[in-house]
Amino acid sequence: MRPEFEDQNEYGxxxxxxxxxxxxxxxxxxxxxxxxxxxxxxxxxxxxxxxxLDARVASISRPTALVLTRSDTELSVEQGDPASITFDCETVTVMVTPRPSTLRELRLDGWIGPEGIYEVELRSSEGSKLASTDESGRFVLEGLPGGQMFQLVIRPDESLQRDGLPAVVVTPAVRL
Structure with missing residues (x-):
């Protein structure tokens, strides 16, 4: 130890x-x-x-189950699309997959279960975009800027709410 520090201890x-x-x-x-x-x-x-919003908040799900997929020539077992994000709450599951659509924009393909009609709002710092699902729970949002934080607000139609689904489900914010 150097002489000038000899009289100091760790609490000096x-x-x-x-x-x-x-x-x-x-x-x-x-x-x-x-x-x-x-x-x-x-x-x-x-x-x-x-x-x-007074809403149920879904959490990000990390799939551990293997997925059976079919290619042109054979069946294979994979972990699913690595770009997909799955959100879960007690009664609703939302899976989204971002894909490039133009040079600087993304397209978000999504599926909501259980099947039915939902209103989907994508919220970001640039505002909101709206979409509706088809009867199978599928939706698409296009023209999204890459690299932005986004959050989904899911509103089931009245018949799904009568079947026990919450009026609003919100996902955590994630970056596209």
Whole structure:
């Protein structure tokens, strides 16, 4: 140990050496792991949704089951489409798959179960887009900017609500 630090223990007074160490750590954090530029927008987006809706919140599901798929020549067992995201709550399951549609835009193919008619609202920092499902629960949203956070708000039709589905299901925000 250097002589100038011999009288300091781990609980010694905060000095200029400590300040320099913390300044270097701070610089490393700002350079290598900066705060997202849209952090405030994300937080406000989530708070606004919670305040505006009394809804069931679905969680992201990590599929562990294997999926049987058919190619042109044979059957194979896979983990499913790695780009797909599945959201679950007690009574509703939503699966979405983002796909490029143009140079800077995405298309979101989605399926909701149980089958039926749903209104689907995609909320992002750029506003909302609406779609309706067909009878099988399938929907498509096009013209979505890539790299944006989005959240789905699912509203089952009245007949599904009479069968016990909640009036509103909200997914967590995820990045396209």
């Amino acid at each position: 007074p905060f000095d200029s050496c400590d300040e320099r160490i913390l300044a270097v750590i701070n610089e490393l954090h700002h350079r290598d792991d900066p705060l997202p530029e849209d952090l405030n927008e994300r937080v406000l987006f989530a708070l606004e949704l919670e305040a505006a």
